[in-house]
Amino acid sequence: MIAELGHYALVLALALGLIQAIAPIVGARAGDAALMRLANSTALMQFAFVAFSFAALTICYVNSDFSVANVFENSHSRMPLIYKITSVWGNHEGSMLLWVLILALFGALVAAFGSNLPATLKAYVLAVQSWIASAFYLFILLTSNPFLRLDQAPSEGRDLNPILQDPGLAIHPPLLYVGYVGFSLAFSFAIAALIEGRIDAAWARWVRPWTLAAWMFLTIGIAMGSYWAYYTLGWGGFWFWDPVENASFMPWLAGTALLHSAVVMEKRNALKIWTILLAILTFSLSLIGTFLVRSGVLTSVHAFATDPTRGVFILAILILFIGGGLTLFAWRAPMLKQGGIFAPISREGALVFNNLFLTTACLTVFVGTLYPLALEALTGDKISVGAPFFNLTFGPLFVALLFVVPFGPLLAWKRGDILGVAQRLMAAFAIGIVAVAATFAVENGQSVLAPFGVGLAFYVMAGSLIDLVERTGLFRLPLATVRMRAAGLPRSTWGTAVAHFGVAVSMLGIICAATWGSERIIALKPTQTVSISGYELSFDGIARRPGPNYESLIARFTVRHGAEVIGVMEPSKRTFSSRSMTTNEAALMTIGAGQLYLSLGDPNDDGALAIRLYYKPMVMLIWLGAVVMMLGGALSLSDRRLRVGAPKPAARSAMQAAE
């Protein structure tokens, strides 16, 4: 019964969605306030119904109701409760339901907290939001219904893919989806502005908090996914340039560009058309990401051709929204007035540079990800584009971008003094050069380029903080004054500095782990030892332990640093009988910011066990940097002028902050 109710609630949400897709526009055209207000109620009700539908599916999973085909295929009665719940989105149908749940949530948030939006703008935004929602409700109901029943209920389910039974995966997709779908609001605002043919600095102030929130979730979602892959896949890689990863990385790059161009629009009323285009592109890339991951087109163009219903449906959604959005843009954008002239060397100029490099980087990832598909579809030739290609093309772009990062916040609006800024950055240059020299002195010629990367990272870190140091008067003024000045600085200034600092922290982690990591691949018998980077591991023995729905084979290693025992590592292999699959559970030991990483291979005939052991220096900085970036976003979001629903005086303080 509960599955049918969930199904029914989704149909009702579709009906509400269709009403909301049309009524507010009619209202806005006719100046009918009641029709426009209708969208508020429908948006809230839509969210209620989708939430009910999602809850219904979750209940089916928790109760292990195997008469529901989706539950049968992805769950097992002996699975721990947490994985029963995460199985809801561990499959295609359920993950799409999660997608529309978040979409409806954002629509409801605009309805509930957008009271300071102009009535017509709000009506258009909610209508566009509902076009997207309706398209996806239809997609779920027609091609991916999670509520379908089986004729005869099997007694046991097929189990969730063991690789997905992991706490990291429990939270990774929802975070990622909040990011993806959050950009839908930027899209809806952009389309609404194009329909209205009017856009001003206030528009940017409404769009920025939503974009910023989406960006924060996407940042942490990507970082979580990367960490999950790192410890799950058993060979210590943290980024693979896999199409599925690229699918989430492209919206991040475009969204980062959007955040920066929206600043220019808000403060200087310039780059309007470009910002609108970026808003459309960012959500388009989110849609493409969904399409790439969900249609099966990545595995093979032929798989897509043999079972095309879903893929063709999503392709139609893509063409409708991306094509429609860009067509509307081409038609209406010329009507938008450009404002705010600025010299090439200025804060605006630096942000344009940021946008140029971020969008080019995004294009590089886009071309690299889709080129093999396009080439195969057009000529039948098969090529591969993998990590070596992306490292070679993406790397230089990002290095150039990072070099300019500290300049941006120090340059003045309209016309900046680049020599003056360079002088103010002297300390950062010096720190960078010292870092290069120190790294060269410490490493033993393993890499020529990496020390410069380390120098760049330190330069960006120092450069990000210089603005704060100067404005608070640190090292110059008495501490009490510094504290008062620090509290008085706009939170967005703190946010910028912290986020830029975080980028450099991640970069430092990537360079160190990739360059100076060490690796041992060896077959060991019990009581034998292996050493790596000054640590010695002795193999104590093997034990078997039953888990809730698997059997695990655990190897125990004692770790010593010098003579001192610093811990025990227990890598294991889990065998899931339900799917007759084995997963590798690597053992990790965090030492400072570095990690020892140990994973198991197969036992040899002579009783020895193959192991793979890594020492990855500074590897934790990669994800720590992402957390710092997110913190920067949160600080910026808490800035008074961006607070959602902030009262009118916010506009005045924003003008003061703009200097």
Added chain:
Amino acid sequence: MHRLAAAALLFVLGTTAPSLAVQPDEMLKDPALEARARSLSSELRCLVCQNQSIDDSEAPLARDLRLLVRERLTQGDNDTQVLDYLVSRYGQFVLLRPRLEWQTILLWGLPPAALMAGIIGLLVTARRRSRLAVDATPLSRDEQQRLSTLVHRD
């Protein structure tokens, strides 16, 4: 979700017990040769996997290719010869970094072309704007007078 498809593929192929990518018994005695083998391996695609290099892949075919690379290296091939040999056997598909050929011109060319186009476009816009600012016709004498009367009115 990350390796979902890859995992599904493994499942379909019936590889039930994933083991390590590079096995101890595959490795060459000569550390310099082994280092070359590893760096070559990370440039080569495991043909049955989804976007994994043979250095990372657990599939049996990847192991065969790793052994093949090491066999060629011990026979004295240089890196280019090894790659050429694999391309002749398996086609361009085996290379994770495609070579610059007519069919990959857009792949390699599009990003730098876009960057150049962006820079040129920005320079042109900046120049046009600054010229516009300079060309702005100065006030006529009549307008000057009206302005000064407005300014000095009170």
